[in-house]
Amino acid sequence: MAISRFAELKTNDRLLYYRLKLGLTGVGVALGAGFLYLVNPATLPPSCLFHSMTGWNCPFCGATRATHQLLHGDLMTALHLNALFVLSLPLLAWLGWSYLRTTWAGQEWRGYRLKLPQTTVVCVLLLLFAVLRNLPFAPFN
Numbered sequence: 001m002a003i004s005r006f007a008e009l010k011t012n013d014r015l016l017y018y019r020l021k022l023g024l025t026g027v028g029v030a031l032g033a034g035f036l037y038l039v040n041p042a043t044l045p046p047s048c049l050f051h052s053m054t055g056w057n058c059p060f061c062g063a064t065r066a067t068h069q070l071l072h073g074d075l076m077t078a079l080h081l082n083a084l085f086v087l088s089l090p091l092l093a094w095l096g097w098s099y100l101r102t103t104w105a106g107q108e109w110r111g112y113r114l115k116l117p118q119t120t121v122v123c124v125l126l127l128l129f130a131v132l133r134n135l136p137f138a139p140f141n
């Protein structure tokens with residue numbers, strides 16, 4: 001029902017909807033980046049639940065701390081905190097650009113669908129990275 005009603009909207013209304021959606025996404029990204037610029041997540045209580053339960057470095061906390069360092073221009077510290085996240089930023093930027101371009105044109109962004117072999121490779125890489133970064137010796141610690 002909702003899809004057919006959306007399809008009945010006039011082109012200008014759909015364009016307005018997509019651009020409003022894009023604007024809200026931009027505001028959310030700007031607020032998140034502003035918060036991570038002003039506040040170092042490493043100093044925030046409470047500590048990470050995953051880290052406190054397992055003793056392992058959490059990939060999400062590492063990414064937020066790396067983002068804080070990147071926003072302050074410290075690439076090396078960001079790489080140390082979460083290298084996979086930092087190295088995937090060009091891909092994330094490309095996906096963001098694709099979303100921006102498609103949505104601005106008034107079209108539904110369908111993202112990029114991974115096929116099973118690609119999904120398997122990505123999952124293995126993420127799992128490998130999660131294990132390697134928690135090994136207690138150089139160069140992983």
Ligand SMILES: [Zn+2]
Nearest residue numbers: 048050058061
């Ligand atoms: Zn965490």
